[in-house]
Amino acid sequence: MQAAVLRHPSAAGLLIESVTLDNPREREVLVQVQASGICHSDYHYLTGTLPLPSARILGHEVSGTVIEVGDKVSAFAPGDRVVACLAMACGSCPECAVGWPNLCSRRIELTQRPQSEPPRIIGTDGSPITAGSGIGGFAPYALIDERGLVAIPDWMPFAPAALLGCGVLTGTGAVFRTARVRPGSSVAVIGCGGVGLSIIQAARISGASSIFAIDRSDGRLSAAMQLGATDTFLVGSDSTTVVEFIHGATEGRGVNYAFEAVGTAETVRDAFMSLGPKGVATIVGIFPEGAEITIPARHIVSGERRLQGSYMGSSLLRRDILELCQLYKTGQLRLDEMIDPILALEEVSQGFSLMSRAEGLRPMIGFGADT
Numbered sequence: 543m544q545a546a547v548l549r550h551p552s553a554a555g556l557l558i559e560s561v562t563l564d565n566p567r568e569r570e571v572l573v574q575v576q577a578s579g580i581c582h583s584d585y586h587y588l589t590g591t592l593p594l595p596s597a598r599i600l601g602h603e604v605s606g607t608v609i610e611v612g613d614k615v616s617a618f619a620p621g622d623r624v625v626a627c628l629a630m631a632c633g634s635c636p637e638c639a640v641g642w643p644n645l646c647s648r649r650i651e652l653t654q655r656p657q658s659e660p661p662r663i664i665g666t667d668g669s670p671i672t673a674g675s676g677i678g679g680f681a682p683y684a685l686i687d688e689r690g691l692v693a694i695p696d697w698m699p700f701a702p703a704a705l706l707g708c709g710v711l712t713g714t715g716a717v718f719r720t721a722r723v724r725p726g727s728s729v730a731v732i733g734c735g736g737v738g739l740s741i742i743q744a745a746r747i748s749g750a751s752s753i754f755a756i757d758r759s760d761g762r763l764s765a766a767m768q769l770g771a772t773d774t775f776l777v778g779s780d781s782t783t784v785v786e787f788i789h790g791a792t793e794g795r796g797v798n799y800a801f802e803a804v805g806t807a808e809t810v811r812d813a814f815m816s817l818g819p820k821g822v823a824t825i826v827g828i829f830p831e832g833a834e835i836t837i838p839a840r841h842i843v844s845g846e847r848r849l850q851g852s853y854m855g856s857s858l859l860r861r862d863i864l865e866l867c868q869l870y871k872t873g874q875l876r877l878d879e880m881i882d883p884i885l886a887l888e889e890v891s892q893g894f895s896l897m898s899r900a901e902g903l904r905p906m907i908g909f910g911a912d913t
Contacts, residue, residue: 545663545681546890547671549597551590555891556600556680561671562664563681566612567655569688570662573624576700577884578679579603580893580905581708582735583828587674588894591830598672599663601679601907602628604686605694605704615688623694625863627707628675629854630690644854652676652687680890682909692863701884701906702870702877705736706863708854709904710877712826713740713803715855715862717748721799721824725749730788730816731771733803734762735897736904737826739769739880741801746770747874750799754791756784756812759900769876784809788816796821803827810835810849819845824852884908 543563546556566572584600586592604626608618618624630652631643638646646652653676655662661670662685663678678684694703713736717723729745731738734757745753746769755766755774763774775787782790789796796818802810805827813823814837841847855862869875882903885893893905 543682544887545599545678546601546887547597547599547665548587548594551588551594555588555894558888560666561599561681563683563685564660564662566610566615566685567659568612568614570612570685571608571615571618571688571691572610573604573606573626573684573686573691574609575604575606575679575682575684576908576910577605577704578907578909579704579709579736580890580897580907582737582897583708584674585894585897586828592828593831596670596672597665598674599678599680600674601681602626602675602677603704603708604677604679604684605700605707606684609683611688617688618691618693623696623698623700624691625694625703625707626677626679626684626686626690627692627711627859627863628677628690629711629857629859630676630687631859632689641858643859644857652689680887680907682887692860694863694867697871698867700910701881701908703867704906705877705880705904706866709736710740710866711857711862712852712855713737714744714866714875715857716801716824716826716852717741717744719856719862720850720852721801721822723748723750723799726751727798728752728754728792730754730756730797730800730813731766731803732756732784732801732809732813733827734759734766735803736880738801738803739765739903741803741826742766742770743875747869752792752797754788754797756787762900762903765879765903768879784812785815792818798822799824801826805829807833807835811837814847814849815841817845817847820847821845822848822850824850826852880904881906
């Protein structure tokens with residue numbers, strides 16, 4: 543099959559190469575990919591922000607149809623419609639046992655085969671190629687451990703379903719599960735890409751009375767208003783800082799909840815300094831290795847403010863994705879409006895280029911007529 547392969551960090555993007563996918567073994571599932579979202583997490587591999595130890599097929603926001611299953615698979619059968627998620631969990635490690643499957647200590651084991659077995663994917667020269675996040679969705683087929691899949695209803699369209707596997711699950715979970723935003727509260731969201739827009743929607747669904755969207759892109763701020771933001775701030779439009787804007791908009795009090803969805807020390811500090819008393823700032827953005835954050839200690843103590851992280855929205859994979867499907871069905875969670883544009887596999891580098899320029903919203907690769 544043809545797949546988009548990244549062999550080294552490159553501004554030129556990914557190469558379309560011929561690769562060979564093995565048959566499913568034991569708990570592996572062969573999925574025919576219908577839609578694969580272009581996520582900012584993968585963009586970090588192109589820029590070198592995240593290390594790239596070997597050639598890999600990127601793409602981890604995947605929806606598709608089960609074609610074949612390994613002999614130990616119990617949860618899926620050919621014909622099932624599924625969403626893949628990188629927050630796959632073993633179910634038996636200490637973290638899984640106490641209800642933290644998003645922090646599974648054995649997750650990496652599920653993303654790759656033991657060295658004693660043939661690789662899941664090989665290139666034309668016979669060398670192994672890694673399936674990014676154990677998924678490798680920038681290809682028409684993917685071989686995924688069943689513990690990284692969720693069956694979805696027949697009525698759920700593939701394109702919006704794909705978004706549930708990472709960006710939407712991360713953003714909504716940060717609101718519903720990690721921060722637990724309360725009705726009537728005030729919320730600031732710094733960064734309005736796919737994750738930030740999902741945070742905004744979840745804050746609206748949670749009943750927040752004020753939702754402040756902050757970004758450097760007019761287009762993303764316009765989308766934020768359509769999806770639930772009550773106020774917006776275009777960074778760099780004048781000399782006003784993010785913190786000054788928030789405190790001005792809240793008559794000096796600050797917000798109850800702030801979410802950082804960019805991944806820089808500056809935006810984390812802005813989120814924290816935007817809080818009012820008892821406020822909670824939640825970091826969702828991805829940082830390079832070695833990044834450090836500095837915030838005023840007195841600001842923590844004097845107002846009992848908190849700074850916390852959220853990985854994959856503190857999610858329970860199969861519970862939360864099905865709940866998000868229902869929110870989509872009732873019209874509360876608007877996913878179709880977040881997809882822009884849908885591209886062919888050969889245009890995947892164009893999708894990353896659009897993302898880097900903050901053009902479009904959530905680019906997606908479509909493989910089927912019913913994407």
